[in-house]
Amino acid sequence: MSDGSAAWRPVSRPGPLRETVRETLEDMIVHGVLGAGERLREETMAERLQVSRQPIREALQHLAQDGFVDLRQGRGAYVHVPTxxxxxxxxxxxxxxxxxxxxxxxxxxxxxxxxxxxxxxxxxxxxxxxxxxxxxxxxxxxxxxxxxxxxxxxxxxxxxxxxxxxxxxxxxxxxxxxxxxxxxxxxxxxxxxxxxxxxxxxxxxxxxxxxxxxxxxxxxxxxx
The missing domain is CATH 1.20.120.530 (GntR ligand-binding domain-like)
Structure with a gap:
């Protein structure tokens, strides 16, 4: 996972935490902080955003539905590579x-x-x-x-x-x-x-x- 230190910051905006996390990760994908094909490790993202793994997991589910993330059985989550x-x-x-x-x-x-x-x-x-x-x-x-x-x-x-x-x-x-x-x-x-x-x-x-x-x-x- 790329460092992108300036983009990783604690999530503290108002609203449902899972939605705030989803918006944050979506923005990082859109702007290339998280690159296409990159593995998204829940524990690493939770640590960097200073949240628990549950909102990360929920955010990844939503991002998968929207086509930004691929959830691979037994292998974890990856930034989607468009065909x-x-x-x-x-x-x-x-x-x-x-x-x-x-x-x-x-x-x-x-x-x-x-x-x-x-x-x-x-x-x-x-x-x-x-x-x-x-x-x-x-x-x-x-x-x-x-x-x-x-x-x-x-x-x-x-x-x-x-x-x-x-x-x-x-x-x-x-x-x-x-x-x-x-x-x-x-x-x-x-x-x-x-x-x-x-x-x-x-x-x-x-x-x-x-x-x-x-x-x-x-x-x-x-x-x-």
Whole structure:
């Protein structure tokens, strides 16, 4: 198990302990503190988070249900290694939904939200040459989330929210390499939204999400 000392801290946030532990471990998986294929030893994690093994065990069960952890009979828990099919499935769904979100946002986005999106773009573009994966992932997440919210479709928003942690996890693997071109594409999407060009916004978002999916698949999973 990687040390990641700065990320390991006692769990003390309010709420059910098992849920707090789950969120902590999920965040560490998403941001690579716990790497794909890594064994997750209950006793080690309990010691580092300063909790008993029971909430660790419960958290691992939930993370397994969500696809972040594999529980292997007699062998323990391991961070899940996504298959090429899983990656393709997630990005196929994401591409369709986010393209539609961009199309709807081009119709419905307000001027204050456009200003907010432009400010977010400026922050992201400034950070794109950096190596802080967490910052890059968070900015990317926020940019897309604002477009999705601007679409004004609650069902679409809820479905994408269910995929968001997995999307962040995949993006974190390629964030440093992908960020410069990603934010150039964000600029083009922002222009299409500003111009209220529904078709262009959808096309640009389709290409943008597809490129991220391809970059992740090539970097993270050996090609057959």
């Amino acid at each position: 090429r099919q899983e990656i393709d499935d997630v990005f196929q769904v994401r591409t369709v939904l986010e393209a539609q979100a961009a199309r709807l946002a081009a119709q419905r986005i307000t001027e204050p939200t456009l200003r907010e999106l432009n400010e977010m773009y400026e922050r992201g573009a400034a950070a794109a040459g950096g190596v802080d994966t967490r910052v890059l992932v968070d900015l990317n997440h926020s940019f897309h989330a604002l477009i999705i919210r601007s679409a004004g479709n609650a069902v679409l928003t809820d479905v994408l929210a269910g995929l968001q942690k997995r999307i962040d996890w995949y993006f974190a693997v390629v964030a440093v390499k992908r960020a410069p071109s990603s934010w150039e594409q964000h600029e083009e999407i922002l222009k299409a939204l500003t111009d209220r060009d529904e078709r262009r916004a959808a096309e640009l978002m389709t290409d943008h999400v597809s490129q991220t999916g391809s970059a992740f698949a090539e970097r993270f999973v050996p090609m057959a």
